[in-house]
Amino acid sequence: MTSPVDAVERAVREEFPRILATLVRVTGDVGLAEDAVQDAVERALQTWPRDGVPDEPRAWLTTAARRCAIDRARRESLRHGKETQAVWLQDPDPAPPPESVVRDDVLRLVFTCCHPALSTEAQVALSLRTLCGLTTAEVARALLIPEATASKRLTRAKQKIADAHIPYRVPSDAELPSRLRGVLATVYLVFNEGYAPSSGDTVVRQDLVDEAIRLGRLLRDLMPDEPGVLGLLALMLLLDCRRAARTAADGSALRLADQRRHAWDARMAAEGVALVAEGVRRTPVTPDPYVVQAAIAGCHALAPSYEETDWDAIVSWYDVLLTIDASPAARLGRAAAIAERDGAAAGLAEVQAIDGLDHHAWWHGAQAELLHRLGRDDEALVERGQAERLGLNAAALRTLDASLAAPPSR
Amino acid sequence: MPQYAALIYSTDLEPSDPRFAAMMPGYNAFGHEAEAVIRGGAALYNNATATTVRVQGGKGGDVVTTDGPYADTKEALTGFYLIEAADLDEAVVWAAKIPAAYDGGCVEVRPVVDFG
Numbered sequence: 001m002t003s004p005v006d007a008v009e010r011a012v013r014e015e016f017p018r019i020l021a022t023l024v025r026v027t028g029d030v031g032l033a034e035d036a037v038q039d040a041v042e043r044a045l046q047t048w049p050r051d052g053v054p055d056e057p058r059a060w061l062t063t064a065a066r067r068c069a070i071d072r073a074r075r076e077s078l079r080h081g082k083e084t085q086a087v088w089l090q091d092p093d094p095a096p097p098p099e100s101v102v103r104d105d106v107l108r109l110v111f112t113c114c115h116p117a118l119s120t121e122a123q124v125a126l127s128l129r130t131l132c133g134l135t136t137a138e139v140a141r142a143l144l145i146p147e148a149t150a151s152k153r154l155t156r157a158k159q160k161i162a163d164a165h166i167p168y169r170v171p172s173d174a175e176l177p178s179r180l181r182g183v184l185a186t187v188y189l190v191f192n193e194g195y196a197p198s199s200g201d202t203v204v205r206q207d208l209v210d211e212a213i214r215l216g217r218l219l220r221d222l223m224p225d226e227p228g229v230l231g232l233l234a235l236m237l238l239l240d241c242r243r244a245a246r247t248a249a250d251g252s253a254l255r256l257a258d259q260r261r262h263a264w265d266a267r268m269a270a271e272g273v274a275l276v277a278e279g280v281r282r283t284p285v286t287p288d289p290y291v292v293q294a295a296i297a298g299c300h301a302l303a304p305s306y307e308e309t310d311w312d313a314i315v316s317w318y319d320v321l322l323t324i325d326a327s328p329a330a331r332l333g334r335a336a337a338i339a340e341r342d343g344a345a346a347g348l349a350e351v352q353a354i355d356g357l358d359h360h361a362w363w364h365g366a367q368a369e370l371l372h373r374l375g376r377d378d379e380a381l382v383e384r385g386q387a388e389r390l391g392l393n394a395a396a397l398r399t400l401d402a403s404l405a406a407p408p409s410r
Numbered sequence: 411m412p413q414y415a416a417l418i419y420s421t422d423l424e425p426s427d428p429r430f431a432a433m434m435p436g437y438n439a440f441g442h443e444a445e446a447v448i449r450g451g452a453a454l455y456n457n458a459t460a461t462t463v464r465v466q467g468g469k470g471g472d473v474v475t476t477d478g479p480y481a482d483t484k485e486a487l488t489g490f491y492l493i494e495a496a497d498l499d500e501a502v503v504w505a506a507k508i509p510a511a512y513d514g515g516c517v518e519v520r521p522v523v524d525f526g
Contacts, residue, residue, distance in 0.1 A: 117461040117498055119477035156458050160477075163459045164521045167497035175499075178472075 008044050011057035016133030017218065019061050021105035022097055024168055026088045027069050030112070031158040034130070036069035037061070043068070059096045067092045106131075107222045108168045114183040115166050122157040123186045129154055131218060132211045142208055143193075180223070184232050184290065187215045191236050196393070203253040203395045209240055220275075227279045231290030234275035238297035241268035252398040257306040269301040292321045296333070311341035328357045332366060344373035361392035365400050373408045380404060422457045425523050452492065452522040460520045463502055465511050473506045480518050492522070 016037065023033035040061050054060040070089050097105070113126040128134045128142055140150035160166065171179040194208025216233035223229045245263040248254050276298045279291035296317045303309040318334035331354045339347020348370040357363035368383035384404060388397055423430045437453075460479040466472045495501035501519045 115498075116475045117477060117502070122477065160459050163455050164461060164519075165497040167499050169497075169499075171499075 005045065005049060008041070008048050008053070008057075011053065011061070012041050012044070013133045015058040015061060017106050017109065017131045018102050019058060019065055020130055021109040022062055022102060023065050023069060024109060024112075025105050026066065027073070028168070030130075030161050030168075031155075032069055032072060033065075034158070036065045036072060039068035039072075040064035056096075062096060063093055103222060104170070106218070107170050110183060110219065110222065111170055111179060112161060112166060112168050114179075114186045115161075116179070116182050117164065117166055118157055118160065120186065120189065122153055122160075123182075124190055125150060125153045126157050127186060127190070127215060128211060132214055134211070142211065180226060180228060183219065184228050187212055187219065188232060188236075188290075190215065191239075195239055203247045203251070204243070206243070209236075209243075212236055213240060225282060227282045227284075227288040228290050230275045230279035230282065231288050231292070231294045234272045234279060234294035235290050235297055237268045237275070238272035238294055238301050241265040241272065241301060250398075251395070252402060253395045255399060255403065256300065259306075261305065264301070273298045273301060287320055287324055289321065289325045292317055292324070296321070309340070311337055315341055328354050328360070328363070332357070332363065336366065339370055339373075344370045348374065359390060361387045361390035362396075364390065365392055365396065368400060369403055372404050375408060377404075424456050425453070453525075454520050455523055460518050461498065461502065462518055463506055463511055465506055473502070475502060479520075 019040075020033055020037050023036055024030055027033050027036070043064050044057075044061060048054075066088075070092055073086070073089060109130060110127075113130055114123045118126065125139055125143065128139045129136065134142060136151050136154060137147050139154070140147040143150065145153075170176075190208055191212035194205040194210075194212060197203075197205050213233070213236050216229075216236050219226075219229045220233050241264050242256075242259060243265065245259040245261065246254055272294065276291060276294045279288065279294065283291060296314055299310055299314045299317065314337045315334065318330065318337055321330050322334065332351065335347050335350035335354070338350045348367065351363070351366050351370060354363070364383045364386040368380045368387060371377070371380035371383060381404075384400060387400065392400070420433075421429065423433075457479045460477075462476045462478065462480045464474045464476075466474055493501055493504045495504060498519065
């Protein structure tokens with residue numbers, strides 16, 4: 001049996017974005033709304049263990065938060081000696097908003113938190129706080145920053161939303177594609193920082209991965225027709241389904257070739273593949289980069305073993321990806337697929353043909369591995385040294401060393 | 411008669427900072443002294459509230475916004491318009507139409523303190 005405190009925490013985590021979004025609409029003030037929801041949560045933590053969890057936790061919390069907001073607004077106006085006439089102050093207990101209104105409220109909140117006038121780090125912190133319902137302390141832990149820094153970042157962002165009047169509104173049809181790209185980029189950033197941490201010694205930071213997927217699901221519920229939304233959620237699920245197989249007993253990262261596929265989460269993979277299909281079906285003309293990347297991850301998920309991977313299909317998807325995103329990372333991915341399809345020499349030629357990656361650790365790491373496969377170990381060691389100097393993540397470096405120490409397999 | 415905008419660079423203060431209020435008598439005194447020539451002007455919120463707008467690829471190109479003031483010293487703050495807009499998005503639309511935004515410079519949009 002779950003304790004009342006657990007029930008409060010679960011209800012809060014689940015309902016936080018909806019309650020907050022409703023309060024932001026009612027009060028027109030993100031900071032006040034957040035304080036009021038926090039007050040309501042504390043009230044619930046005091047009374048629910050005694051009185052039991054109410055039948056509709058969201059309605060309870062929304063009403064409580066509304067009353068807390070009214071108290072706070074009245075205290076504030078007394079302090080300034082100003083009478084405020086805001087309509088919402090007059091009615092503490094209106095009927096709970098219908099689901100469609102709540103949905104629109106959350107959608108508006110998404111676009112406010114990921115507004116391009118906010119820095120990326122502010123967008124990430126705000127999204128974790130408001131859309132994932134993390135406390136400031138949890139945001140700090142998730143981002144590996146001191147709590148004071150997280151608090152300052154959140155306060156500044158909310159201050160800017162209020163002072164600069166960043167709108168609480170879904171962008172017009174004309175702006176939507178570019179604004180949605182920004183939202184997806186923020187969520188994918190959270191995912192990547194968890195899936196492949198840029199710092200630290202761990203292979204994966206599951207807490208961040210889980211928050212990113214939670215955000216992805218929220219976006220899918222809000223915008224089920226957007227291919228990019230479907231593609232991003234699919235991509236995250238298809239990468240995260242490998243969770244249990246990605247790390248060796250000693251904590252090092254396992255390459256795709258060495259992962260035990262029966263440990264992959266089949267349900268997650270199936271959900272991801274279905275989302276890719278849906279994303280492709282809804283793609284109008286120009287393919288969406290997330291859908292295409294998810295399709296590549298889907299090819300891996302569908303292969304019974306590494307050896308049976310359909311590299312032809314993967315190279316083709318990379319060719320599609322390069323028509324919309326000719327980034328060095330995409331070209332490196334294609335080169336790795338070529339190495340599997342046509343051999344290490346062909347792959348190495350592709351890798352070396354990519355310009356502008358000289359200062360990227362993983363470009364050198366990829367070369368080290370392919371050179372080793374070709375028996376050119378002296379050159380492989382030079383590239384490995386470059387990768388280390390350029391700050392290759394410690395776990396990735398251990399993986400690279402393990403493959404350099406093994407006899408060349410392919 | 412030509413008008414001129416005077417852009418004031420001083421310590422970056424929030425309006426709630428006591429030093430902000432402490433500056434007011436000096437500005438009030440200047441305001442009284444120059445009353446006959448002042449046509450408009452405003453006190454601005456601190457740097458942390460700014461948004462920078464740039465149009466890439468010439469007029470009508472991609473509107474790119476970034477958080478914070480335009481800090482590069484290569485271009486100085488050269489003038490300002492006071493624009494009335496419902497919110498930041500509307501202000502950005504106007505800012506992107508100002509020639510500096512698409513002629514290699516940029517326009518900083520910053521909210522104005524309401525003393526009301």
